[in-house]
């Protein structure tokens with residue numbers, strides 16, 4: 689049932705980082721991690737006659753959740769309680785009040801793509817479509833963020849993620865291709881990429897498949913295990929931001945000869961030809 693708007697909330701004062709502000713003027717940065725990827729933890733609190741029931745239990749859970757996500761800064765609980773008091777006072781509220789407390793990782797800084805990537809295989813699995821269908825290109829990125837934290841802690845660039853059957857889904861942010869049966873001298877080989885089961889439909893992925901068809905390079909969409917990855921001649925990731933980025937190491941194993949492969953290079957060049965000449969003119 690759709691909730692009805694409560695007129696008493698018309699002039700709500702909200703608290704953003706200690707600033708009390710009318711609900712119509714309140715805003716957070718579009719670069720905030722909560723906006724970018726749902727990268728936030730929260731509690732729903734309830735005020736009864738001036739008292740918040742189980743407040744410390746809620747703050748404990750908030751802190752535990754933030755620690756699990758490796759948030760760099762978790763505000764002191766005295767500070768949180770002080771801000772809750774200020775907000776409730778500013779709203780002249782006392783009873784029958786729902787309070788929504790949200791803590792985000794903060795404003796995200798863009799990371800620039802590189803090639804010659806080092807990956808680890810994450811312990812975090814990608815959910816199957818019956819849990820959360822990756823065909824919805826949604827903004828709830830926590831599953832991938834947990835894998836990325838694992839990669840950061842292992843000094844790797846990104847994490848390879850498997851689905852719940854143990855097959856390759858993609859990395860935390862890009863699709864994965866491998867090259868098998870390669871003939872370096874002719875920059876030819878067979879390509880394989882995972883099926884769209886636990887990864888979104890990729891536009892760069894589709895472009896690579898399109899290039900392969902045009903160049904008569906065999907490319908299959910299939911179930912790949914980490915063993916397929918370990919014994920590949922080449923490996924690369926695809927995404928709009930990083931285009932085609934070679935992977936040279938995974939789980940401390942060198943892929944192929946540990947350099948950007950000839951087929952990866954060839955496909956990157958063919959991709960660059962397309963980006964240099966195609967697209968919808970906007971400026």
Ligand SMILES: Cc1ncc(COP(=O)(O)O)c(C=O)c1O
Pocket residue numbers: 858860861862863887888889890891892893926927928929
């Ligand atoms: C989870 C995930 N994987 C892969 C990609 C790469 O897809 P595309 O080639 O369409 O940029 C994206 C892009 O947003 C993504 O969110």
